[in-house]
Amino acid sequence: MLLPLVYKKIYQLCSQLPDLDIIEVGGAAGTGSIAIGWAIRDTQKKSKLIVVEKCQGGTRTDVGGYAENLKLIQKHFENFGVREQVRLFPQELTFDNGQEAIALINTPKIAAFIHDADGRIDRDFYLFWPLLQPGGLIIVDDYANEAKFQAISARHPQGGAKSLITYRLLNQIIEWGLFKTTYKVGKTIFGIKPPYADFSRFNLETCRKIIAEVNNERSNYLAQRELVLASR
Numbered sequence: 001m002l003l004p005l006v007y008k009k010i011y012q013l014c015s016q017l018p019d020l021d022i023i024e025v026g027g028a029a030g031t032g033s034i035a036i037g038w039a040i041r042d043t044q045k046k047s048k049l050i051v052v053e054k055c056q057g058g059t060r061t062d063v064g065g066y067a068e069n070l071k072l073i074q075k076h077f078e079n080f081g082v083r084e085q086v087r088l089f090p091q092e093l094t095f096d097n098g099q100e101a102i103a104l105i106n107t108p109k110i111a112a113f114i115h116d117a118d119g120r121i122d123r124d125f126y127l128f129w130p131l132l133q134p135g136g137l138i139i140v141d142d143y144a145n146e147a148k149f150q151a152i153s154a155r156h157p158q159g160g161a162k163s164l165i166t167y168r169l170l171n172q173i174i175e176w177g178l179f180k181t182t183y184k185v186g187k188t189i190f191g192i193k194p195p196y197a198d199f200s201r202f203n204l205e206t207c208r209k210i211i212a213e214v215n216n217e218r219s220n221y222l223a224q225r226e227l228v229l230a231s232r
Helices: 004-015 029-044 056-061 066-079 098-102 121-131 163-177 204-231
Strands: 021-025 049-054 087-090 110-115 134-142 180-185 186-191
Touching: 004 110, 004 121, 004 134, 004 180, 004 186, 021 029, 029 049, 029 066, 066 087, 098 121, 110 121, 121 134, 121 163, 121 204, 163 204
Parallel strands: 021 049, 021 110, 049 087, 110 134
Antiparallel strands: 134 186, 180 186
16 A cells, blocks of 8 residues: 555546556556546546556465455456456566557557556566657656565565665666656655657666666675574
8 A cells, every 4th residue: 555645646647647548567456546547537538547467476465366366456446436447457567468568558658657566667667668658657656765675475576675676777767867756755756758858778788787786685685694693
């Protein structure tokens, strides 16, 4: 769950967007999706929200497996009156299947993309930034210069590194001039696609190095912790 003020801000900003589809990566139980769906519905737009949701792992383990989480998010869309505004892509998003998610877009451009998932905003910018209208809305959660390193598990698939990966990747993307910050509420950062940004500056190899550096820091931290525990 995000801060209530974040959902309010998402609703307000999405209500002001043009009638173009929106993509959200990481729907979880659907709270943010519902806020966006309400914005689309209340402004009588014909556009849709494409929700990319893997339905397993992370906090979803508290609910159950894939089937239970898929049923829950679908139930929430129905109960909160946004089923008609949403197209669900119930798979983990990858570079390989990204075009399948993009195929659900029925407008020439997208008005916004939102990331509240695994920290892999390099993937999302690579797939969706070129489709975003100039000045389009970008929202990224878990933007914080912090880590709670731990062993990788079903409950913690990034081993506590998600926020740090998000933070460093987005800072690099900002340096490339591909994201202009407009608001920050807690760990959620709001921005836009600068109108004259040059996507040729985006470099996946640089992003991979950033991710590798964070994962190396996590491995070193865990190794040091094991040495300390063993010496006691």
